[in-house]
Amino acid sequence: MTSKQITRLFYGLLAFGSFSFADTITQKVDLGSDGIFDQFDCSKGILNFIRLDLTLNIYGGQINYDNDSASEAIGTLLFGAAVDIKDTSDVSLLDSSYQLIFDNGNVYAFTSFDFILAPDNGDGKNNYDESAPDGAIAIGTDKTVSDSGFIASSFWSQGNKGFLGTGKFVIPYSLISLTEFSGENVTEIEYSCTPPVWTDGSLTLTYDYNPIPEPGGLCLMAAGVFTSFIRKKYERLLGGNTSFGYEIPD
Numbered sequence: 001m002t003s004k005q006i007t008r009l010f011y012g013l014l015a016f017g018s019f020s021f022a023d024t025i026t027q028k029v030d031l032g033s034d035g036i037f038d039q040f041d042c043s044k045g046i047l048n049f050i051r052l053d054l055t056l057n058i059y060g061g062q063i064n065y066d067n068d069s070a071s072e073a074i075g076t077l078l079f080g081a082a083v084d085i086k087d088t089s090d091v092s093l094l095d096s097s098y099q100l101i102f103d104n105g106n107v108y109a110f111t112s113f114d115f116i117l118a119p120d121n122g123d124g125k126n127n128y129d130e131s132a133p134d135g136a137i138a139i140g141t142d143k144t145v146s147d148s149g150f151i152a153s154s155f156w157s158q159g160n161k162g163f164l165g166t167g168k169f170v171i172p173y174s175l176i177s178l179t180e181f182s183g184e185n186v187t188e189i190e191y192s193c194t195p196p197v198w199t200d201g202s203l204t205l206t207y208d209y210n211p212i213p214e215p216g217g218l219c220l221m222a223a224g225v226f227t228s229f230i231r232k233k234y235e236r237l238l239g240g241n242t243s244f245g246y247e248i249p250d
């Protein structure tokens, strides 16, 4: 092996040590807690990507609704919950398309119901009478919705804090109930949610990076290369005969 090859191998090992062993730092916050996260300390290594995962679970719930319009109401009811991330003052949450991750910062979990409600039968305003023909009951179902987004590297340092550093930043979010009527003559539908939809879930931030190899590890690799080099030289000098009572150490 020539000295040039040795040099190439040495730098190859350096590159191998630097770029082959991706590692991750994961921080998980349960929905309901503050979205406080640690920045990525660049002294740990070279950051590959930043990913944010959101999981939203909804459980049950019941909605009693009642048409108080003089006309028939026909449409669809969405009943569930939503997480809404809008305030990105500390960090930017834009992806490579310059769009806010998730569904414009939202994740929705809901059950959908189609309905046809007769005109008001006389219960009137502020009386949530779900009985037919102008009212109905919808029972929510258990559901899990997950979404994920990658923050484009050009935005890692954007915002008041940014993702890079040794401090902390906040991703504020709101967890809200979702009750949405759409269709014809739906503006005079009144409703009550008893019991309400139960929710939980999590927000998880992942840093994927290549650690900077330990100096000791690099020395060991370099020493191994050097030993191999010396051994080959000796073997060549001795014409391949190493039986002079001298054992070349491995």
Ligand SMILES: [Ca+2]
Pocket (backbone or CB within 6 Å): 066, 067, 068, 069, 119, 120, 121, 122, 123, 124, 129, 134
């Ligand atoms: Ca009514």
Ligand SMILES: [Ca+2]
Pocket (backbone or CB within 6 Å): 066, 067, 068, 123, 124, 125, 126, 127, 128, 129, 190
């Ligand atoms: Ca009513």
Ligand SMILES: [Ca+2]
Pocket (backbone or CB within 6 Å): 066, 121, 123, 129, 130, 131, 132, 133, 134, 135
């Ligand atoms: Ca009624």
